[in-house]
Amino acid sequence: MKTETLPARHVEQDMTPRAALYLRQSVEHAEGIDRQDARTRSMAASRGWTVAGVFADDGQSASKDRGPKSAWRQMLAAAERGDITHVVAVDLDRLLRSQKDLLTLIESGLAVVTVDGEIDLASADGEFRASMMAAMARFEVRRKSERQKRANEYRASQGRPVPGRRRYGYERDNITPRPDEAAVVQYIFQSFVETASVRGVAQTLNAEGRYPTTGTQLWTPRRIRDTIMSRAYIGEVPHLGTWTKSEALVPLVGLPLYRRANEMLADPTRKTSPGAEVRHLLSGITYCGVCGSRMTFMRDYRCRADSKHPVIKKEKLEGIVMRAVTSALLLGPSAILPATSDEQDTLEALDAALSRVQKQREGIMALVREGLTDAAAERPTLTRLKDEERRLVARRDQLAQSSVAAEVLAGIKSHLFDGHRVSIEKAVEARQAIQERVESLSLARHRELVQLLVHVTVNPGRSEDRVVVAHRVVDSLNEDAA
Template structure:
């Protein structure tokens, strides 16, 4: 009696795919396939996951789908195992890649029990894919119609939510269907970026200050010039819905603000601010070299002997042995300033504190307003701020009149457009004034110490550069300058740091 031949078990590759990233989606597919392979006694030679990959569009050379086809051609396996037919593909063209005459890959599924070694299953596979392809096209048509209606109502897509907002799921939306909700902590980062940039800070300095303050992107990454730039160019922060762009070819710089429509969510900054900011960034080549600083005076202060700008450095203490014979104290590193020609290297923290106090005292004098550079156009930043606040009140009044039925829609729209134009002009002038003359904002604040303590490093440096030239003097080898207490806090520092005041300000 002849022995029964046992069919050879196939070597299988597991393929898993999902169009939208979901933490457990791919893992569950692979786990299901591994259990099925173990039950059938199939040898698994590898897994090929494609996360965030559409099954109805062409999959390029960088995908695991392309790698799977290449590995089959190299003879690594004879069958592909998927959880379900639609995880393999939703496009009949892909089926023709794996089935004869081009290739003869045996297709196996966990669900539905497809095995193309059976000719009827080969027909079922193609039929199921055709049905899936038809469903995709119908869904695309429904989505397009829905997209038009969604945009009319001012709602954004469900894509990546900008830093500063949180996506509101359908079940938690209000009666207006609002999809963006302001995140207070992240919104503070956004306002900080716009405020600092319009005050003259570089993108690199803004990124460094955010990182120094322990702020991170939503993904937990450090801020970079590029990520700050993208935020500053995003019209969504002014509750503006940009025109749709071709999938995969989004370009934030090409957005025309005039073609944006009002968004149905609360703005973090006003439209005028985004207009001014984009005006400074669009068409300007990004500077990836950066000029961010960590300390107050590098490149600003000069050596009192050679007049070359001082640089920051890291000093280290060298303790001597204790008198009681118990050894040496632990060596410590500290922030320092050094002359590039070797005239000194000094503790920078004490100098920074002293210069800060001198600046605050100067800006707190009754005649501090005289420090402002004279302007031929007579611009007054305090007046500009009050005018912008008045425009905000006028906008609220118009909204109230509409609600009460005392103003028709057309008149209200014309009035609001005029207010928006006025606000844009005022914001642009404020930004130009502050960046041209950094003292304008601190003098207008009326409280120099409070302004200084809240100000970023970039703003403090700008004020120092406008007010004075700081001269740092050598103190002699082995000598230490320490800060005292109370009224004598800086008595030891004062003789070692000089100032050349810029009393005569040029016209801007």
């Protein structure tokens, strides 16, 4: 029910009491609010009062602070403006449960009337009785809270879970396993240990239709991670800030498997998922000319950061970049080609070094999983090996990008010269041959070639001039080369 108010009227013009109906319940339920509305409206009518507004807080606890957008605050604002003189509620508990709220009403000067007993805060006697009732209500709230805390502490001291939302894998008592869900929990731990991928575990469960029954509708990497980290699945409950073994709680996972999964989860050098596979040539390697963010393909190439920034058709952008890449390959110097075989740092040597580092790292991780060495003690070595692996991969990618240029140019440019002059006809043929070879590359190799040769920026506008291609190697092709 929405808050309703009538236009303000001055007391001098109309001395009829202007009543506000205040309705509240802790649990959101329209039927309860409707009953309160009928009862309070009937009382106002029996007194001959004008209903100047209806203020309903549905699903709002009176023991908690009611914010500026609440009906309670709107009613107080109406009182301050002089729009209302009386407040009608079913009983005082619906209206307030704290001394702070009572003082607010007293200072407003409103006359408060309840269906279950009248209280007039304008009189000393009414104010005293309201203070006593508010104090009793507050006492009941705090006593209930203290009883609940003591009960929870006793349960925890006895090794029993405290009441709350049902934990996945257990029945509502959070003690008895639910067989079908318990099997999923066990699968999560075992599958993660085998694959080291929380995302992969989530995708498999969702694909098989084994969804979580509480909270979100799909398994997410975050939910898989939280499940692996929960000590409740090894039969422990929290008590006084620590986790203790529970005799009542049935564990779903053995301690060795739990420790192994959590050590892998905490390992800072653990490999992560490579993410979604790139499907479009320039996605992620073209940049927005407005904010500098990368552009991605969503029906067209567009800025990832802001949909209002430059947008360009796929065919147009890729055509412009293809011409620039072909020109760079046709006119580029030998600097495009990879290092000579005399250098030690060849692709073959890098592959071998990378293989050795990866095997050494995987060997240490195997010892940690078997409990033959300590994860914390091996972490510096694992970190060093991970850094070395990244360095080798970066260097290998650099040489691989150069090699793709050599792959395209092999046997083409040597036929351009006719004596000491460049043959125009052969140049046209060479350009066509280069373009055909570039188009025959795999998507990954094609992207490597683009990143090696050019940097692409798309500015606002409609003409092709808004696409700025900066040549990385053949800088003579840049417009500002002069």
